[in-house]
Amino acid sequence: MHKNRFSRVGFILAAAGSAVGLGNIWKFPYIAGDNGGGIFVLVYLATVVLIGMSIFIAEVFLGSNAHKDAVSTFEVLAPSEKKYWKYSGFMFLTGVFILSFYSVVIGWIFNYVVIAATDLPTNVTEAQSVFMNLLKEDTFTQLFYYTLAFSVIAYTISKGVKNGIERLNNILMPALIIILLIMLVYSMRLDGFFQAIQFMFYPNVEKFHSGSVLIAVGHAFFTLSLGMATIISYAASLDKNVNIVKASMIVVIMDTLIALVAGVIIFSIIFNAGEEPGQGAGLVFITLPAIFYQIGAIGNILAIAFFIALAFAAITSAISILEPTVMYLIERRKMSRKKATYSVAVVFYVLGIFALLSNTSSFSTLLTFGNKNLFDWFDFISASILLPIGGILVAIFVGYVLDKALLRKALLPYMSETVYKIWLFSIRVLAPVAITLIMLKEIGVIKI
Ligand code: PFF
Numbered sequence: 001m002h003k004n005r006f007s008r009v010g011f012i013l014a015a016a017g018s019a020v021g022l023g024n025i026w027k028f029p030y031i032a033g034d035n036g037g038g039i040f041v042l043v044y045l046a047t048v049v050l051i052g053m054s055i056f057i058a059e060v061f062l063g064s065n066a067h068k069d070a071v072s073t074f075e076v077l078a079p080s081e082k083k084y085w086k087y088s089g090f091m092f093l094t095g096v097f098i099l100s101f102y103s104v105v106i107g108w109i110f111n112y113v114v115i116a117a118t119d120l121p122t123n124v125t126e127a128q129s130v131f132m133n134l135l136k137e138d139t140f141t142q143l144f145y146y147t148l149a150f151s152v153i154a155y156t157i158s159k160g161v162k163n164g165i166e167r168l169n170n171i172l173m174p175a176l177i178i179i180l181l182i183m184l185v186y187s188m189r190l191d192g193f194f195q196a197i198q199f200m201f202y203p204n205v206e207k208f209h210s211g212s213v214l215i216a217v218g219h220a221f222f223t224l225s226l227g228m229a230t231i232i233s234y235a236a237s238l239d240k241n242v243n244i245v246k247a248s249m250i251v252v253i254m255d256t257l258i259a260l261v262a263g264v265i266i267f268s269i270i271f272n273a274g275e276e277p278g279q280g281a282g283l284v285f286i287t288l289p290a291i292f293y294q295i296g297a298i299g300n301i302l303a304i305a306f307f308i309a310l311a312f313a314a315i316t317s318a319i320s321i322l323e324p325t326v327m328y329l330i331e332r333r334k335m336s337r338k339k340a341t342y343s344v345a346v347v348f349y350v351l352g353i354f355a356l357l358s359n360t361s362s363f364s365t366l367l368t369f370g371n372k373n374l375f376d377w378f379d380f381i382s383a384s385i386l387l388p389i390g391g392i393l394v395a396i397f398v399g400y401v402l403d404k405a406l407l408r409k410a411l412l413p414y415m416s417e418t419v420y421k422i423w424l425f426s427i428r429v430l431a432p433v434a435i436t437l438i439m440l441k442e443i444g445v446i447k448i
Contacts, residue, residue: 004237010166011238012250015060017169017316018230019255020176022105023223025310026284029200029263031215036208038201041260043208044216048256051434052220054426055391056231057248058398061410063235064244069328070229073236078401085397091390092325094228097382099321100352101375103153106314107146107356108134108285109307116303120293124275127290128282136361146356147349153318154345157326158338161237165319172312179309180261183302187265192272199271200263214438221435222383223255225320227390233324245414258313269302284310322348351378384442388435395435399428 006014032040066073070092074085111134121127134142156164187193221227235244266283270276273291292303322344329340358367358374367374398407411420440446 004161005239006161006166006234006237007239008242008247010162010170011234011242012247012254013169013173014165014316014320015225015231015234015247015251016254017173017313018225018234018320019223019251019317020173020258021223021313021317022102022310023219023317024255024259025262025266025313028219028223028259029266030283031219032200032263033267034207035212035215036204036206037199039203039205039208040212040216041201042203043213044219045256047213047216047220047434048224048252050426051217051431052224052226053248053252054423055221055226055394055431056224056252057245057411057423058394058427059226059231060235060238060244060248061407062394062398063232064238064240064242065406065410067236069236069331070232070324071328072331073232074397077403077406078397081401088229088393089328090386091227091229091393092328094382094386094390095230095321095325096348096351097378097386098228099318099348100355101378102314102321103149103318103348103352104142104146104356104359104375106149106311106318107142107144109311109314110145110149111141112285112289113304113307113311115289116292116300116307120289120300120303122290122293124287124290127286130289131282131285135359136364139357139360139362142356142360143353146352149315149318150345150349150352152315153322154341154349156315156319157322157345158341160337165323168319169316172316176309176312177258179305179312180258180265183265183305183309184261186302187268190268190272192270193264193268195271196264196267199267200260211441214434214441217434218383218388218438218442221387221391223259224252225317227387227394228321228382229324229390230320232394233327234320236327243414245411380442385439388439388442391435392432395427395431399424399432 032044062073062077063070066076068076071086071089074088075082078085115121115130121130156168158164159167187196225231238244238247266288269291270283270287273294275287275291288306289303292299292306295302322341325344326337326340329335329344330337333340335343354367355375355378357363364373369377372380407424408420411423415423437446
């Protein structure tokens, strides 16, 4: 085995570590609730199978075929069009923007592990003021935990694929799954459990609108870490002779199951306390902590377990966001891993500080442009614009540019001719059309 490559299980856990993150435990439950619950979940599952899974397989194929950094991957696999594909490096920029707000949220989560252990807010009003105070006034605490989070991320990457990334994922991912399973068993015994199941899986057609389909597609990309060279770069460190279709399916299934389980847990606890399923950040950082307090001693343990699980999920994702750029610098600029990691980390870190400051009351005016502060801009630019562009690029490259003989040779041992045809249709037609629609909607060109 190559000394700095993933084993098969190592790759599956690391790719799942990348996929399972804030997107699953924080975002999926509330967008599912907002968009009609069960029917949204159904549409989401369909988009994951028909579009997300296809692009995931395509990215794993690209990486494991070229065994190079993402830009070189495009160049090597289409040598005659090398001069165009060198621009695929813009995907690294997506990572810069995502990590800049993502790691700020990890800082909050670290802080909430401590709050869970020491001083949970006693009710929702207090929880609201604790959270708002952290965001707007307590810059020092935010910076402290943000720096801590960033150090863990950078240190792990500096240790390499095998000794850093694989080793950390081998510990954190099973730990995350165990914590979630224990919490699931706990939530099954609550009165709110059936209401949660109903909320998540009962097809409430009324709340569903055509835009929900696009939200589902956009989320499928974000949650599967697609469109920004992450999966390509991880797969580049995959040992040869791995069934890439099966490995991809396992990761996609794990990601989906964890999102569903997280939703059931969170809503069981929320409904059990007679609370309304709030929205976004509020659900995890405001409503949940207050409920955990009201549960008593077990609540403290649950709260600690929950925020540790969230931290594990988010850290393993953040690492995967940084790795593609680091790998690029190592391969193309011949930097040592340490030097590459710390050069990239400094840039990301500083940008993240601006995102962090843009939420504070002292700097929000200075760092707000138009109707969004920098934190929201980074989220919007990456998730709504750059990720979809990256997704289209992969789809076009694999669907139209790449030599089909190469594709058939790599994939047909692992899928039937019919499945291959469906996959290719998804890559050539379904994915590019769906992604284009998302983008046009997000930037306000079309209204659906
Ligand atoms: N998939 C992660 C989540 O669901 O939270 C976020 C993410 C990680 C997006 C890595 C993109 C990426 F490259």
